[in-house]
Amino acid sequence: METTEKRQRGRPRSFNAPSETGAVQSLDRALRILAIVAEGAGLSLSEIAARSGIAASTAYRMLTTLESHGMVEFDSTDQLWSIGVETYRMGAAFLRRRKLVDRARIVMQELMEKTGETANLGVAEDDCVVFVSQVETHQAIRAFFRPGTRSSFHASGIGKAVLAHLDAERVAAILRKAGLQRYTDRTLSDISALAHDLATIKRRGWSVDDEERHPGMRCVAAAIFNEFGEPIGGVSVSGPTVRVTPERLAEIGPLVRDAAAEVTKMIGGVAAG
Numbered sequence: 059m060e061t062t063e064k065r066q067r068g069r070p071r072s073f074n075a076p077s078e079t080g081a082v083q084s085l086d087r088a089l090r091i092l093a094i095v096a097e098g099a100g101l102s103l104s105e106i107a108a109r110s111g112i113a114a115s116t117a118y119r120m121l122t123t124l125e126s127h128g129m130v131e132f133d134s135t136d137q138l139w140s141i142g143v144e145t146y147r148m149g150a151a152f153l154r155r156r157k158l159v160d161r162a163r164i165v166m167q168e169l170m171e172k173t174g175e176t177a178n179l180g181v182a183e184d185d186c187v188v189f190v191s192q193v194e195t196h197q198a199i200r201a202f203f204r205p206g207t208r209s210s211f212h213a214s215g216i217g218k219a220v221l222a223h224l225d226a227e228r229v230a231a232i233l234r235k236a237g238l239q240r241y242t243d244r245t246l247s248d249i250s251a252l253a254h255d256l257a258t259i260k261r262r263g264w265s266v267d268d269e270e271r272h273p274g275m276r277c278v279a280a281a282i283f284n285e286f287g288e289p290i291g292g293v294s295v296s297g298p299t300v301r302v303t304p305e306r307l308a309e310i311g312p313l314v315r316d317a318a319a320e321v322t323k324m325i326g327g328v329a330a331g
Contacts, residue, residue: 088120100138161324166193169317175297180216185236187217201296215267215279216292222259223289264311276302280318283327293318
């Protein structure tokens with residue numbers, strides 16, 4: 059009898075409910091269930107079903123799917139569902155990004171004022187760089203990257219700064235997945251040319267996107283590192299080639315490198331040796 063009671067709390071007697079009519083509806087319900095589990099300190103199936111307004115059989119199917127992805131966990135002894143470690147990992151990733159954006163802002167503002175050009179902050183994803191923040195210059199002609207804009211690793215200043223501090227195998231894996239699309243006649247779409255450039259970037263501490271993504275635009279960037287010394291993104295300065303001239307690169311590069319180092323320090327990161 060005790061076994062039956064526990065089974066009722068954690069699992070339904072049967073869960074052969076008809077399939078969901080739409081993937082979006084299923085996702086909406088699953089997210090609702092996830093939010094309910096996150097608010098509780100261990101909930102039974104009947105509690106989750108009651109709070110969500112979803113049939114126990116359907117709720118159970120969604121819980122087991124979430125469980126398979128590590129989003130929730132099931133205690134077979136107490137027959138209770140609780141939030142999973144994967145949800146914590148995702149939340150921690152958000153907090154790191156929020157911390158990065160907030161703390162980098164003042165450094166980016168100072169960088170824009172020192173160089174007179176737009177300062178950018180980007181984070182590395184699996185196969186691209188995503189721009190998450192920007193401090194625009196007051197110049198009439200300026201670079202603009204809307205937050206959420208994605209750019210290829212091999213054709214962006216921040217992307218190349220990140221690649222320069224990864225081992226060769228990791229770089230090769232990224233490039234196999236993302237490819238080496240040629241955006242302009244200056245894009246480094248040849249692996250040997252890119253490898254040579256990455257070696258230079260690692261040695262001096264900053265990279266240059268020399269009209270490799272957008273004609274008429276140059277970008278100088280440096281990598282930001284986490285607490286493990288891994289590159290997680292970067293800071294850059296971008297502007298038109300008429301202002302960001304080859305002669306100014308030696309001036310701007312160290313400023314960007316120092317700004318990235320400051321952000322790394324602010325988030326508790328450690329620069330690569």
